[in-house]
Amino acid sequence: MKRMIIGSLIVPMMIACNKEIKTDAPVLEVSVEKADIKAGDTATFNIQSDANVLSFYSGEVLNDYGFHNGRKIAIDSVTLSFSTSLNYGTQKDQFAVFASSDFNGQYTVEGLKAATWQNITTLYKLAPGNSNTAIAAGVKKISQLAAPGKPLYIGYRFIVKPQTANGASKLWTMSAFNMSGHTKLGVQTLADHKSAGWRIIAQGQHDPGRGAVIQAAQLAFYGNNKDFMEEYTEDWVITKAVNMEEVELGPDWGTGIKTLADPPLKAYRYRFTTPGTYTVTFVASNVNSDNESKTVRQVTVKVTP
Template sequence: MVKQLKFNDNMKLKYYVLLVALFIMASCNDEIVILDNPDFDVTTDSLTYKVGDAVAFHITGNAHIISFYSGETLKDYEYHGGRVIDLTGSGATISFKSSVQYGTQENQVSVLASNNFNGDYSSLSAVKEATWTDITSTLILGTNATLVSSGTVDISDLAIPGKPVYIAIKYMTKPQAENGLVKQWFIQEFTINSKKNLENNAGTSPITLTLANQNSMGFQIVDENAENAPARSVVTTNQLTLFGNEYLHEGLEIYNPDNPIYDPNSPIFDPKSDQFDPFARPKAYVPFDPSSPFNDPISEHWAVSGGIDIEKVNLGPDYSTPVKVGIAAAPVELFEYTFKKAGTFDVVFVASNNSIDTTKEVVKKITLTITE
């Protein structure tokens, strides 16, 4: 009798668990719908204010989320889906900073620009098929380890309607036995700006329209001898490092047969040893070949940018200021904002009620005149 009672209790428990699971699954599949738009309104005491006055916005309603667009530059609801600016005929400039260290070779680096490169980075010969204009003489290049500004150089004459502009930095390696070791160059803060600025009614200075920066330039290394005498250049998000191929000669440690890297029993490979190097890998010894043409070749490699569109710029969406940020936030009855410049502004409040599946939105616009 006792055994039968325990069996029935277990069956009941399983039944209840199954019912709960089915209820949760049904709940997850049901769409949560908010039927009504937010109850929301906003008013001001006046439609005209002076620069520096605090404009009081009186808010009523029960909206979960409230956002504010002042109507100023980059804060304008008209561009909440994105702001693309036509720059046709405006022209552009480039600037960067450079420094150099090591080596003794001179005139290794030059800066070039093209408007007919086809984007083929597969080989140096493919890159050279384009027409490249040397603009090095218009720029200031570093002479030591201190970063030096290049100055701002106008490249407007390279603009052709419908064609992007490409920038390349050419690095030449001469035979190092005769010309000395190569230098290592660093390029930072590479910037291409439009010569047209965006008028700024939210502050005192016009807004510079940047077409490309160091991170978005898209530099790629195109190396003449990538397989046999590879350059040591590197592209990162904030720096371009240009460095020629290593000069190979019999005095290098890699040609020393007693180098521990060639001894599989060396303590540098033993995790229990104090000399253990986790990055070391055993290598087979290859003696120096004095007849190899790649020990000390004439070689060049280029850092070539992506195509830069200087006829338009996408600034992305204008952004709002949060006034209320969720259903759990306390109700907001007053919001104040101060305009810094005179003008006529379409102020917009966007109020919304939100669930996982649904958003109901109300947009309220007030046109304000701000005087000096």
């Protein structure tokens, strides 16, 4: 009998534990006291809501609810900059910079050779001689290298010829890599050393630890120094595909104006400084451990000079 009683108690408890906690959509009503204001004036928004959380979007750039799922912006031009250093050795013409808009993304010798690579080394001022300090190569516009609708890849090539006949190999480094997209919202980083997605394509036999090496803050290129000094080697380090036409900025985020711990908010004031017509958005949320319910309300504010 005791087992039957315990069993009858456990079943309802299990059902209760597995039951999802629902939440009702919050009440939200918003009005603006004065919809036409001058730049520099403050708009007052009257609010009626039982929401746990309230967020505010002014409608200005980067605070616009219309982009709460993500914002992409056109790129007007792209620049590439980096620094180089070199030490030791006497071999010439080892280091070069290339760009391709038809590389297929297959980081193999076959994929490398199937692509058209434009040598852009002469755009830059490489380190002229032995130096323990990286020297800036310059900031150069590379938008003209891209084909319409296609990404661009940047590749660094390091060649070592047989060293008895051509001289001892130098040690090259490339650091401070940056591809920047210039947009109407300012300069956006398209790729830097950490986000470039570097991949190595090595050709020829290498002594251990030699060839192209991806390090924490730079690319390093080492020639063979033991068993394969007479081996011809060719190493490439290539970026990921870089979109040259638009950049993803991520979502526009609202400003939190009420949390669960705050008392009900009756009014909110915001100062507009730039003329324009703005779709102002309030988002009310009721949240629990299982669900979130939202109510969205919008009003228009016209700001004149």
